Amino acid sequence: MATQRTTELRRMLALSYPWVKKPFVVGAPMRIMAGPQLAVAVSAAGGLGFMGPQAKPDGVLADLDKARELVEASNLRHPLLPIGVGFQVWNGDLKVATSAIEKHKPCAVWLFAPKNGQAELDEWTVSLRKASRDTKIWIQVGTLSDAIAAINSSAPPDVLVVQGSEAGGHGMAKESAGTIVLFPEVADAVNARKDLGIPVVAAGGIIDGRGAAAAFSLGAAAVAMGTRFLASSEARIAKGYQDEVVRASDGAKNTLRTHLYNHLRGTFGWPDVFAPRTLINRSWTDHEAGVPFEKLQVLHDEAAKSGDAGWGPEGRLATYVGAGVGLVRDVQDAGAIVENVRNEARGILKALSDDI
Amino acid sequence: MATQRTTELRRMLALSYPWVKKPFVVGAPMRIMAGPQLAVAVSAAGGLGFMGPQAKPDGVLADLDKARELVEASNLRHPLLPIGVGFQVWNGDLKVATSAIEKHKPCAVWLFAPKNGQAELDEWTVSLRKASRDTKIWIQVGTLSDAIAAINSSAPPDVLVVQGSEAGGHGMAKESAGTIVLFPEVADAVNARKDLGIPVVAAGGIIDGRGAAAAFSLGAAAVAMGTRFLASSEARIAKGYQDEVVRASDGAKNTLRTHLYNHLRGTFGWPDVFAPRTLINRSWTDHEAGVPFEKLQVLHDEAAKSGDAGWGPEGRLATYVGAGVGLVRDVQDAGAIVENVRNEARGILKALSDDI
Numbered sequence: 001m002a003t004q005r006t007t008e009l010r011r012m013l014a015l016s017y018p019w020v021k022k023p024f025v026v027g028a029p030m031r032i033m034a035g036p037q038l039a040v041a042v043s044a045a046g047g048l049g050f051m052g053p054q055a056k057p058d059g060v061l062a063d064l065d066k067a068r069e070l071v072e073a074s075n076l077r078h079p080l081l082p083i084g085v086g087f088q089v090w091n092g093d094l095k096v097a098t099s100a101i102e103k104h105k106p107c108a109v110w111l112f113a114p115k116n117g118q119a120e121l122d123e124w125t126v127s128l129r130k131a132s133r134d135t136k137i138w139i140q141v142g143t144l145s146d147a148i149a150a151i152n153s154s155a156p157p158d159v160l161v162v163q164g165s166e167a168g169g170h171g172m173a174k175e176s177a178g179t180i181v182l183f184p185e186v187a188d189a190v191n192a193r194k195d196l197g198i199p200v201v202a203a204g205g206i207i208d209g210r211g212a213a214a215a216f217s218l219g220a221a222a223v224a225m226g227t228r229f230l231a232s233s234e235a236r237i238a239k240g241y242q243d244e245v246v247r248a249s250d251g252a253k254n255t256l257r258t259h260l261y262n263h264l265r266g267t268f269g270w271p272d273v274f275a276p277r278t279l280i281n282r283s284w285t286d287h288e289a290g291v292p293f294e295k296l297q298v299l300h301d302e303a304a305k306s307g308d309a310g311w312g313p314e315g316r317l318a319t320y321v322g323a324g325v326g327l328v329r330d331v332q333d334a335g336a337i338v339e340n341v342r343n344e345a346r347g348i349l350k351a352l353s354d355d356i
Numbered sequence: 357m358a359t360q361r362t363t364e365l366r367r368m369l370a371l372s373y374p375w376v377k378k379p380f381v382v383g384a385p386m387r388i389m390a391g392p393q394l395a396v397a398v399s400a401a402g403g404l405g406f407m408g409p410q411a412k413p414d415g416v417l418a419d420l421d422k423a424r425e426l427v428e429a430s431n432l433r434h435p436l437l438p439i440g441v442g443f444q445v446w447n448g449d450l451k452v453a454t455s456a457i458e459k460h461k462p463c464a465v466w467l468f469a470p471k472n473g474q475a476e477l478d479e480w481t482v483s484l485r486k487a488s489r490d491t492k493i494w495i496q497v498g499t500l501s502d503a504i505a506a507i508n509s510s511a512p513p514d515v516l517v518v519q520g521s522e523a524g525g526h527g528m529a530k531e532s533a534g535t536i537v538l539f540p541e542v543a544d545a546v547n548a549r550k551d552l553g554i555p556v557v558a559a560g561g562i563i564d565g566r567g568a569a570a571a572f573s574l575g576a577a578a579v580a581m582g583t584r585f586l587a588s589s590e591a592r593i594a595k596g597y598q599d600e601v602v603r604a605s606d607g608a609k610n611t612l613r614t615h616l617y618n619h620l621r622g623t624f625g626w627p628d629v630f631a632p633r634t635l636i637n638r639s640w641t642d643h644e645a646g647v648p649f650e651k652l653q654v655l656h657d658e659a660a661k662s663g664d665a666g667w668g669p670e671g672r673l674a675t676y677v678g679a680g681v682g683l684v685r686d687v688q689d690a691g692a693i694v695e696n697v698r699n700e701a702r703g704i705l706k707a708l709s710d711d712i
C-alpha cells in the first residue's frame with residue numbers, strides 16, 4: 001500500500017513537468033554553479049534543471065533572461081519557463097524574487113535556509129504564489145521536525161525536498177542523518193497527511209544510477225543531484241574547482257562541514273543550524289594546526305589570486321562538494337549525465353526485479 | 357556491466373548459504389543482544405542470523421551449544437552450523453574463538469574492530485580458517501581505506517561488510533559517511549580486484565524493505581540489519597531498552613556517537629577510531645550541562661538498579677541504536693521481520709521496474 005501511494009505521488013509530480021522523462025532526475029540549485037546553461041541543459045535532456053542563487057539577489061534577473069533565451073533556442077516547449085529557480089531565503093530579497101518570478105513564471109521555485117523557520121518560508125510561498133499561480137513551490141528540509149513544520153504550515157509546499165547529510169554545500173550543521181534513514185522517516189510523516197498529497201524528492205549522496213535507484217526504492221518521487229553536475233560541461237565553475245571534484249575520493253575522510261571557508265570568503269550570517277560540506281585542503285589543516293584566522297585569510301586571498309591553482313589538496317579555496325564526490329570520475333555534458341543516471345537506474349531496477 | 361557483476365557476486369554469496377531465500381537478509385552480530393535464539397530464528401526464516409560477542413569471550417561456547425540445540429530442533433539442515441558468529445577483535449580471545457569455531461563449524465564468522473588494523477584481522481582469519489576450512493570469513497569495515505587494506509591483505513576475507521555511519525552501536529567515530537555514498541565507493545574498489553570476487557554486504561540504516569531495496573540498488577549482495585532486530589521477540593534485550601527502540605524517532609536528532617556510556621558501564625579500551633551510536637538520555641544531557649563524570653557514574657549505577665526504568669528519555673543507561681530507529685515501530689518475531697523485509701523489498705523493486 002505504501003508502495004502504491006509512492007507510485008501515485010511520483011506520477012503526480014510528473015504531471016506538472018510533462019517533458020520530464022522517467023525516472024525523474026532533478027539538477028539541484030547550487031549557488032552560482034547551477035546557472036542558466038546547466039539548468040536548461042538538464043531540462044532539455046528530459047530532467048528538471050534548477051538555477052541556483054547568484055552572488056547578489058538581483059543576479060537572478062539576468063540569469064532568467066539568459067535561461068529564457070536558451071529555452072527558446074531549445075526543443076523545450078511549455079507554458080511556464082521549463083526550469084526551476086532556487087532561492088536562499090536567509091539573505092534573499094523577496095521583492096526581487098517575486099518580481100523575477102512574476103516576469104518569467106518558472107515551473108518551480110526551490111526555497112532553502114530561512115533565518116526564521118517556517119514562518120519565513122510561508123511568507124515567501126504566499127508572495128511567490130501570488131506572483132505566479134502555477135509555479136510549484138519546492139521546500140528543502142534536512143530534519144524531520146522541519147518537514148513536519150512545512151507540511152503543517154498555513155502555506156504548505158507543493159513538493160518537499162529532503163536533504164540527507166551526505167549533501168555538498170550547505171545542509172544541516174548537526175542533527176542530520178544519511179539519506180537512507182532520513183528520507184523514509186520524513187516520507188512517512190509527509191504521507192501521513194493524506195489530505196495534502198505532497199511528493200517528496202530525495203537529495204544528498206545521489207551521484208549515479210545506483211544512488212538514484214536507491215532513492216527511488218526509499219520512496220522518492222524524484223532524485224536531486226548537485227555534486228555530479230559540478231563535473232558537467234555546463235557548470236558555472238572554475239576549472240581548478242572542477243578538477244578537484246573529479247580527482248577527490250573518499251568523501252568520508254576528505255570532506256567535512258565547517259564555516260571556515262565561508263568566513264575566509266567574507267560570507268557571514270548563515271543561520272547556525274546550517275554549515276557547508278567542503279573538501280579538506282590547506283586552509284582547514286592549517287586551521288586545525290592552530291594557524292590564526294588572520295593569517296589564513298592572507299594566505300586564502302593570495303590563493304584566490306592564483307586562479308585554478310588555488311584549489312587542490314595544497315590549495316586554500318572553498319571546494320564545496322558532497323560526501324559522494326569519490327563517485328564522480330569525469331566531466332560529462334549535463335544531458336549525458338541525466339541520461340546515464342536514468343538508464344543506469346532503470347537497468348538496476350530491472351535486473352533486481354528479475355533476479356530477487 | 358557493473359550490474360551484471362553485482363548479480364554474479366550476489367549469486368556467489370548465496371551459493372554458500374543454500375537455505376537463504378532471495379533477497380539475502382542478514383541478522384547482524386550485535387553484542388549480547390544477538391544471542392542463539394535470534395540468530396537461529398533469522399536463519400530458520402531463510403535469512404542468515406549471526407550471534408554477537410558475549411559479555412566475556414568464553415560466553416561464545418555456551419551460546420554455540422545452545423544454538424546447535426535450537427538448530428537441531430528446527431527445519432535447518434546443513435553440513436555446517438547454519439548461523440554465523442561475530443567476534444570483536446580488539447578485546448576478543450583468538451584461542452577461545454578458534455576452539456569454538458573448530459568445535460561448531462559455523463557457516464560464517466564476522467570479524468570487527470581490530471586494535472592493530474588489518475594485520476590483526478589477518479591473524480584471526482588464518483587461525484579460524486585452519487580451525488574450519490569451510491567457514492567463510494566476513495570482515496566489517498567502515499572506511500574505504502580499511503576496505504582496501506582488507507582486500508589487498510595476505511588473507512583477504514570471503515565477504516566484506518560495509519557499515520555506513522547510520523549504524524547503531526560501534527562504528528567509525530569520525531571519517532564515516534552514509535551508506536548511500538560509502539557503499540558504492542567501497543564496492544567499486546572491491547570489484548576492481550576481479551581476481552578475488554568478494555561479495556559486499558551493506559550495513560547501516562537498513563530497517564525495512566525500503567532500506568533493503570535501496571541497498572540492493574547500490575549493489576549489495578546482502579543486507580545486514582541490527583537495530584530492527586533489537587525489536588524482535590528473540591532479542592536478548594531488557595524490556596526497558598526494547599521499549600525505547602520502539603518509542604524513539606528522529607534518529608538524526610536523538611542519537612549520537614559517544615564513548616560516555618561505555619565509560620559509565622566500565623568499558624574502556626575501545627580503539628579510538630570507533631564509537632557507539634546511542635539514544636540521547638539524561639546521562640548525555642547532564643554530561644553536556646557539565647555534571648562531572650563521578651556524579652554521572654553514581655546516577656547511572658542507581659538507574660541500573662532500577663531495571664527497565666533505567667532506560668527512556670529520563671533514564672541513564674546505554675541505549676545503542678542506529679539512526680534509523682524512528683523506522684522501528686513494533687516488536688515482531690524475527691522470522692516475520694525477515695519475511696516482511698524480503699517481501700517489501702521485492703514489491704518495491706517490482707513496482708519500480710514496471711513503472712520507471
